[in-house]
Amino acid sequence: MKPFAALLLAATSLPALAAPSPAERRAVAAVDADQPRAIALLERLVNQNSGTMNVAGVETVGRMLRAELEPLGFTVVWKPLPQTKRAGHLIATRMGAKGTKRLLLIGHLDTVFEADSPFQSYRRTGDTAEGPGVGDDKGGMVVMLSALRAMKIAGTIDDATFEIVLTGDEERTGDPVDIARADLIAAGRRADVALDFEGLVRQDGRDMGSIARRSSNSWQLTTTGTTGHSSLIFDAAHGDGAINEMARILAAFRTQLPEKNLTFNTGLLVGGATAAFDADAVRGTATGKPNIIPAVATARGDFRTLSDEQTARVRARMIAIVAAHAPGTDAKILFDEGYPPMAPTAGNRAILAKLNMVNRDLGLAEMPELDPLKRGAGDIAFVAKDVDGLAGLGPYSVGDHAPGETVDLPSIAVQAKRAALLMARLGRGG
Missing domain, CATH: 3.30.70.360 (Alpha-Beta Plaits)
Structure with missing residues (x-):
């Protein structure tokens, strides 16, 4: 693992901050102000079918994400993968201040709901919304974007160097896998920390921290x-x-x-x-x-x-x-x-400890480690041998991969606040 893991381990013994810094408070306020925009974007994303085999639909969602990332200063590249019979991946990079750590942010553009699925549209009821991919992973991408916009407003986005890989075939990986995941694996080798924006898991009403995923x-x-x-x-x-x-x-x-x-x-x-x-x-x-x-x-x-x-x-x-x-x-x-598997490591636990420092500073409950039996495989596992990471930074949802998939809308703001503070702190090496 990267030497950064040792820094994180050492940091776990430090006392929590009494409260967020002024810049962090600006980021928190920005997330709250951003929620109408974030939820409107979620609706647009969900209403655009992007089943894995709907190449045109996945490409369209990629263009929608490009339009959100470029105004934040990201250089965005679309990597087509016709040899794998899949649409391709969106890769976005943004350099931070000199000496900042490189964070790999992972999500996916595709869903399990193909163009012929009867489950096709977004529907909101109070604090929940239903639709194909509303949690997995269009909700996750919305969390990521909301956190990055908040960091931009708060002036903390330059505290980290970012590489984002949004795959177009997470739900049905293209073949051969070594080509389908080459860009993600290469990004993992460049990164100091990997953060995966698939869904949050709750257990007995508690938000859980995902430091491992099975193969x-x-x-x-x-x-x-x-x-x-x-x-x-x-x-x-x-x-x-x-x-x-x-x-x-x-x-x-x-x-x-x-x-x-x-x-x-x-x-x-x-x-x-x-x-x-x-x-x-x-x-x-x-x-x-x-x-x-x-x-x-x-x-x-x-x-x-x-x-x-x-x-x-x-x-x-x-x-x-x-x-x-x-x-x-x-x-x-x-x-x-x-x-492949994402095995639990000391480095992964150290990142969860940093997230729990964020939770304490935000007045949120500590997130215990999730039993890896409680969630499935994911793209972060392809980089787990090369870089420590954390999964489950997306919103809380239920019924994923089935008609009726439903997201808890307030969890988008909570997760975006956690991510905005965590990414700035990790980027600074703190």
Whole structure:
């Protein structure tokens, strides 16, 4: 990790400020004044569909963000990625005063709601708003922008050097991943701290601090057997059949894989005389009869881990289970490169401690560490090996990734205040 982590660790023993500085108080007031503009921008962003596969829609949201960032002094570049069959990424940079720390701010332009989704529009009811991506991650980008505008007004924006990477395919990463995430990874290697503006998690009514995110690894398992009349199953010539072999393997996963911080799931399974997935591997077809021994079965699933070592260990165990074939069968498992883990580190904890100093100075409750089992994978994990960071700086929302996704609008202002003060302090190295 960068030497900056050691500075942060040392700073955790310092007493909290009695109150925000005058510049910080100006930033807090600016966030409050900015909320009508921020919420109006959120509505416009949500009403522009940007499902991952809607390339034109993602590009349009990128242009909308460019229009917000350039007036703040950012140099904005659009990085198209046709080779990954995705829209691309927006990358924005702004140099601060000499000697300031480089902060990497991470968010994403796309949502899970494609152009053919029935869930397409923003609707506000009091202090909540519903719409596609209203929390994940259009609400997060609004928090980021509100914090940066407040820093500009307060005169603290020059206290940090910024690089912003807003990916266009966070919800469905392009392939190959090494190209799809090359710019983000490079930005992480330049940064002193990474801050991710995906959503805040609350637990028992408390805002939580996210210092870790688990990986997301997908797998596809195919089993085969010797077909024939069902009366011949289990004999020496026909063996157990493909579906029984699939059942053996999945049952062994359930009993032999469990360990701390690991989850694993089978999401789609088909089997019979014939069985196959569609090109996107999200739908399956099969044919068969009760009196025919199934020749093939195929399943897709995922597993999530908290470290690279755990990922390697679980993969090896899955491969060994698959290799112990039942009589007369064969099986093969393939793994897709997915999201790496963001392991909890001392440096990440030090950044959360700095955020909790901000919370105390704002009169807000301390944010405990969130159990990484309580949230999914995210883009910050791609830089976690190179730079310490913190996730969950976006707003609080519920029902993400499903029709009815709803954001708590007051949380936008709270998170923007936290971010504005934290970013200025981190940028100064304090």
